[in-house]
Amino acid sequence: MNNLVNYAVSYAERGFYVIPTIGKKPLKKFAGLPAMTTDEIKKFWDKHPYANIALKTDRFFVVDIDRHADGADGVEEIRKTGHPEWFKNTLAQRTAHNGFQYFFKKPAGTKIAQNIAFLPGVDIKAHVNNYVVVAPSVVDDKPYQWISKTGVMREPDRGLLDLIKEKSKPATPQVNFTGSFGGKTQTTQLFEQIITGLGETGGRNNALTVFVGGLLRRNVDPQIAYNLALLANENTEHSLSEAEVERTVQSIITAELRRREEGGS
Incomplete structure (x- = not known):
């Protein structure tokens, strides 16, 4: 395997958030943290010379197309969409398992939702804390390869955006449940809040604080707690900005670590 440090540095110099991986698994935590500098990248790859490269989907999203037998x-x-033009003239790569990934800029003012199984065999990778492995990384002894004739990542066509929006919130099945379960606990409420959201505008920040604090006190991994907070926020009618969620969660994690260091129970 080749040392990909020069490629990693090149991606960072082009403004991408670089994440080192082993296979497809990150080698370091990155959610809520600043991107590695070029010096940090060089030092990291010096210690992990065979690390792959992934890019965080913070400013772009990916249409990830699998073709498993x-x-x-x-x-x-x-x-079947009948629109091959949606996927022309933008950055694209062939994956290690013979799939394809098309990269698009996130349009200003338009929220692109993460959507696994957007279509059968097709995912939308768009979450601010998601990532994709990129060329020339190697997984299972097979390389990722850029295939686009242009290195330009363009904004998606309106038609593709409309389809993504249409598929982003599947219709909720109309099932009539009778009866209810009594004896709800605080843990029950935490589970339910992932779906019901953070409540009314005036109390969202306090609800977020209580929600994340409850998760951390139950020893949920901070990274997972952050991702669950983002899900709860997405299900809030007037959601907070991702930057505000990130800032609040980081503050809660810092406070919880301090509490534990001081011997709090």
């Missing part, structure tokens, strides 16, 4: 053929599903 034992599952749905994402290529065929994309073909």
Whole structure:
């Protein structure tokens, strides 16, 4: 395997948030943390010379198309849309397992939601704390390869955005449940709040603080607590900005670490 440090530095110099991985798994925590500098990248790859490269989907999103023999053929599903022009002239790569990934800029003022199984065999990777492995990384002894004729990442066509929006919130099945369960605990309420959201505008920050604090006190991993907070926020009618969620969660994590160091129970 080759040392990919020069590629990692090149990505960082182009403004991408670089994440070192082993296979597809991150080698360091990154959620809520600043991007590695070029010096930090060089030092990291000096210690981990065979690390792969992933890029955080903070300023772009990816249409991830799988074509596994034992599952749905994402290529065929994309073909069924009848709009090959949506995927032309933007940055694209072939994945290690013969799939394809198309990279698009996140349009200003438009929220692109993460959507696994957006279409059969097709995912939308867009969460601010998601990432994609990129060329020339190697997984299972197979390389990722850039295939686009241009290195430009363009904004998506309106038609693609409309389809993403249409598929982002599947219709809730109309099922009539009768009866209810009594004896709700604080843990029950935490689970429910992931779906019900953080409540009214005036109390969102306090609700977020209580929600994340409750998770941390139950020894939920801080990274997972942050991701759950983002989900709860997405399900809030008038949601907080991701920057505000990140800032609040980081403050709560710092306070919880201090409490534990001081011997709090």
